Amino acid sequence: MSQRCVVLIGMMGAGKSGVGRALAETLGYEFVDTDKLIEKNAGKKIRRIFEDEGEARFRELEKEAVASLKGSTGKVIATGGGAFQAQENRVVFNSIGLTVYLKASARELYARIKNDTSRPLIHTADPKAEIARLLAEREHNYESAVVVVDTEDLSVEEVVDHLIDELARRTLGDG
Numbered sequence: 001m002s003q004r005c006v007v008l009i010g011m012m013g014a015g016k017s018g019v020g021r022a023l024a025e026t027l028g029y030e031f032v033d034t035d036k037l038i039e040k041n042a043g044k045k046i047r048r049i050f051e052d053e054g055e056a057r058f059r060e061l062e063k064e065a066v067a068s069l070k071g072s073t074g075k076v077i078a079t080g081g082g083a084f085q086a087q088e089n090r091v092v093f094n095s096i097g098l099t100v101y102l103k104a105s106a107r108e109l110y111a112r113i114k115n116d117t118s119r120p121l122i123h124t125a126d127p128k129a130e131i132a133r134l135l136a137e138r139e140h141n142y143e144s145a146v147v148v149v150d151t152e153d154l155s156v157e158e159v160v161d162h163l164i165d166e167l168a169r170r171t172l173g174d175g
Contacts, residue, residue: 003073005029005097006163009084009142011135013112014102015151015159020078022160027167033078037065046080063088072096081134084141098170100163101145104152106132 006023008016017033024031038061039045049058062080066089069077073096083089084099093099104112110128124130142148147166151159 005069005072005075005077006167007077007079007093007097007099008102009079009093009099009145010081010102010151011104011109011131011138011142012081013109013116013131014081014104015112015156016078016102018156019102019151019159019163020076022156023163024076026160026164027076030075031078032069032072032075034062034065034069034083035078035080037068038062038080041065059086062086066092069096082138084145085138090141090144098147098167099145100147100149100166101142102159103142103148103150106135108152109135 006027006029008020008023010016020033021031023029035046038049038058041064042049042061044052046058049061059082062083063086066079066083066086069075070092075097077093077097079089079093084093090099106128110131113131114127147163149159149162154162
């Protein structure tokens with residue numbers, strides 16, 4: 001397989017971190033979570049960044065973290081749910097590797113993250129509706145990924161197997 005990066009995009013709860021870790025291990029690649037990179041660079045948790053400085057500042061920090069990945073090889077990168085919305089982030093991601101949209105319905109996403117208190121964008125009166133709104137707003141960009149995998153009824157292992165097959169097919173020139 002080539003050393004191009006694999007960039008996992010999609011909504012919170014789509015499985016980017018879990019799939020990313022497992023895929024990186026399978027490929028022998030480094031795993032990078034852009035949210036963890038932001039936290040390291042900022043010296044605080046994302047939830048605290050949102051509380052102290054707001055979403056606009058978080059998005060600036062996110063762009064800086066993504067820009068730091070320019071020229072990367074041999075990495076599986078799990079992005080934050082909104083990272084693929086910024087054009088400059090999409091340019092970086094598309095330049096370093098294969099973009100993969102891990103897709104799931106708003107209902108499934110809510111079921112996966114409803115008890116996760118670390119997700120500031122769903123701290124609303126109606127988190128189910130907020131997830132549906134964000135998904136509708138973001139899906140057009142997500143769908144522009146090179147590969148789309150519906151994770152709704154798949155285990156992490158099944159998604160990884162699918163991606164390994166996809167990467168092998170593309171390496172052999174079929175895609």
